[in-house]
Amino acid sequence: MTRRRLLGGLSAIGAVGVASGAGTWAYFSDTEESSGNTIEAGTLDLKVADTDEGFGDGVSGTWTISNAKPGDSVLADLTLQNAGSLEADHVEIGFSVDETEADGSTGTNEADTMPSSADGMADQFEVTVFTYNGTNVRSNLSDANSNGIVDIDDLVTGNGAVLDDLSPPPSANGGTESMTMEFRWAHDDEFDNSVSGINNDYQGDEFDLTVTYALHQDSGQDL
Template sequence: MGIKQQLGMGVTTAVLGLTLIGGGTFAYFSDSSVTNNTFAAGTLDLDAEPTTVIDVDNLKPGDSMIRDFELQNNGSLAIDTVTLDTDYNVIDVEGNNTEDFGDFIEVEFLYNANNLDEVIYQTTLSELEDMSPEAISQHIFYPELGDDGLPVGESHDLVVAFNFLGDVDADLNQFQGDSLELEWTFTATQMEGEQR
């Protein structure tokens, strides 16, 4: 490499060094601001009071029992729909049942305790167990809750009549001493999300 090239490289290096030093001392104005944001999810809390709707013994064909209970919205979000899932277990003490005890327990969902003849929906426990929760909601809860659902802090009274059907064509003696354990699971869904 010739002397001119070495001198040229030296000058270029010196100019580059001065540029970096000069650029390092040049500054812009700046400012910053911090925002604090929170996303807090609401709660969906459906309660049934009392938790034991019915507990009877010594039933006989033709008996009828009326019970009422409350569905309560104890959460911070409005409830849009309520569904019901039915599950029951028959305890056949003699082991002689040829029919389902649930076929002979009729369930009537009533509008209120003052007008017991106003039936919202009528079915048997066995049919209720086979229905989808959405179909049950449409038949039982929608007529009362409607499009408004169950607002926060409110409750809905549910009145139910249980009837031990006395079918004369059936051998009801097979159910003597038997019992039926019923479990109802109520499930709430939220209202649709909205622009906020």
């Protein structure tokens, strides 16, 4: 064998060895994925119903007295429903009023001893019944304005702690709880340190009562 043939053969063997070595680094691999992973938020969805309107996002005219006079009262029952998918921590109820000096023949008669203002009219209406889930909320309310009765004004300004922690809340997915409230236009002689004829300050006047209901997820939440 000639020198040229010998070297050519060794070159061929080396080329095969290189090719074989490169092949050992070709590892297999495979990948898969987990799909369809979503986070869907639950809901707190409070609905309210009274004897005139079915469950909805609000009701109107629940406590209404027309042509009212001292001694008149109005009682109404409501039902709160959690139409959402989450359990709540508690219910809160808030009150606000808009007192209006009436215009026209009934608001300007001479018997109205405070014809320029209806301020304080909410103080006239005593809360005689207030229950939630059969519990007597009325017994825990205080006379915040110190006029001798627990009235609508006291619900607006002085009893937030009582009204911010009503339990149990309606349970998720359609659970309900009931609320009943009655208020009455008190007479002059039912107020502490009353002045004769105080009811006459409000002849022909009116006040609008708004009641707000809240379903809260956490104990620290409030309106």
